[in-house]
Amino acid sequence: MSTTPTTPSAGNSLYGGVTNRRVTVRDLAAAKERGERWPMLTAYDALTSRVFDEAGIPVLLVGDSAANVVYGYETTLPVTVDELIPLTAAVTRSTKRAMVVADLPFASYQASPQQALETASRFMKEGRAQAVKLEGGRAVAPQVELLVSAGVPVMAHLGLTPQSVNTLGGYRVQGRGDEAAENLLKDAKELERAGAFAVVLECVPADLARRVTEQLAVPTVGIGAGPGTDAQVLVWQDMAGLSPKVAKFVKTYANLHETLRDAASAFAGEVVSGAFPEERHSYSA
Numbered sequence: 001m002s003t004t005p006t007t008p009s010a011g012n013s014l015y016g017g018v019t020n021r022r023v024t025v026r027d028l029a030a031a032k033e034r035g036e037r038w039p040m041l042t043a044y045d046a047l048t049s050r051v052f053d054e055a056g057i058p059v060l061l062v063g064d065s066a067a068n069v070v071y072g073y074e075t076t077l078p079v080t081v082d083e084l085i086p087l088t089a090a091v092t093r094s095t096k097r098a099m100v101v102a103d104l105p106f107a108s109y110q111a112s113p114q115q116a117l118e119t120a121s122r123f124m125k126e127g128r129a130q131a132v133k134l135e136g137g138r139a140v141a142p143q144v145e146l147l148v149s150a151g152v153p154v155m156a157h158l159g160l161t162p163q164s165v166n167t168l169g170g171y172r173v174q175g176r177g178d179e180a181a182e183n184l185l186k187d188a189k190e191l192e193r194a195g196a197f198a199v200v201l202e203c204v205p206a207d208l209a210r211r212v213t214e215q216l217a218v219p220t221v222g223i224g225a226g227p228g229t230d231a232q233v234l235v236w237q238d239m240a241g242l243s244p245k246v247a248k249f250v251k252t253y254a255n256l257h258e259t260l261r262d263a264a265s266a267f268a269g270e271v272v273s274g275a276f277p278e279e280r281h282s283y284s285a
């Protein structure tokens with residue numbers, strides 16, 4: 001498989017720069033020092049993650065959003081470690097260059113740092129992930145500390161944390177108002193202190209995300225957090241126009257829903273009419 005990005009960007013060491021090895025946490029730290037932005041996409045299977053690796057996406061997240069886009073659950077809460085590990089293994093097997101980050105699912109890390117390490121070790125041993133992501137503020141700082149001390153790079157996730165949808169009261173913008181903003185900023189600093197190598201900021205006001213980005217040494221990854229973060233992430237099916245409904249923060253760069261529906265309809269029509277298969281699709285004796 002190709003590991004050379006098809007659309008290298010001159011002057012960006014990360015996007016199009018690193019070629020013959022996996023992207024590391026040090027590459028991401030260096031990118032922030034140079035003021036270079038980078039993209040992250042979710043990935044859940046072999047063929048699409050290969051495409052994203054080829055496109056030069058430096059970080060792929062096997063998101064617990066697989067609950068929604070792969071398994072068809074309403075929220076991310078039901079998805080299990082056993083459901084996510086095979087997807088993680090498929091993504092790492094099919095990529096050569098991207099750093100693969102595995103989302104730890106709901107209730108697989110919150111109970112204790114020990115639980116977090118047991119779960120993370122499965123994602124690394126069985127899924128061959130290079131890093132894990134977990135949701136939450138200072139409450140999970142002890143988890144981050146133990147994981148990092150054990151050699152597991154940890155990406156943090158603040159703001160709209162979908163695993164807490166039931167305590168947040170829905171998928172709403174977080175960090176509005178002075179008190180909530182200061183609280184989120186403190187969480188971000190505490191997670192950085194605990195050793196997180198990056199912090200996802202989901203659905204927070206753009207000015208707050210910019211402040212967090214300025215005050216942290218580690219990169220921030222925004223989703224619905226405005227243009228001031230170091231990186232941007234989207235769920236790939238949202239970005240590619242496959243998801244039936246998307247949040248306001250999504251921009252669609254393709255219309256896969258229409259493209260695939262038209263392909264399926266064309267196939268169906270030709271089967272019904274007998275136009276497919278032709279002789280060239282058939283074997284002789």
Ligand SMILES: Nc1nc(=O)c2c([nH]1)NC[C@@H]1CN(c3ccc(C(=O)N[C@@H](CCC(=O)O)C(=O)O)cc3)CN21
Pocket residue numbers: 064065068069076160162171172173203235237238243246247248249
């Ligand atoms: N396909 C997909 N894309 C995602 O981005 C995503 C998932 N699934 N599953 C897990 C979470 C859930 N996410 C969501 C879901 C809905 C909104 C949403 O509808 N937000 C409102 C904000 C309303 C407000 O407070 O102003 C919106 O209208 O955009 C946001 C994030 C993000 N994650």
Ligand SMILES: CC(C)C(=O)C(=O)O
Pocket residue numbers: 042061062063064065066103200202223233234235
């Ligand atoms: C949207 C990203 C940040 C995520 O956590 C997921 O896809 O699960």
Ligand SMILES: [Mg+2]
Pocket residue numbers: 063064065103
């Ligand atoms: Mg997630």
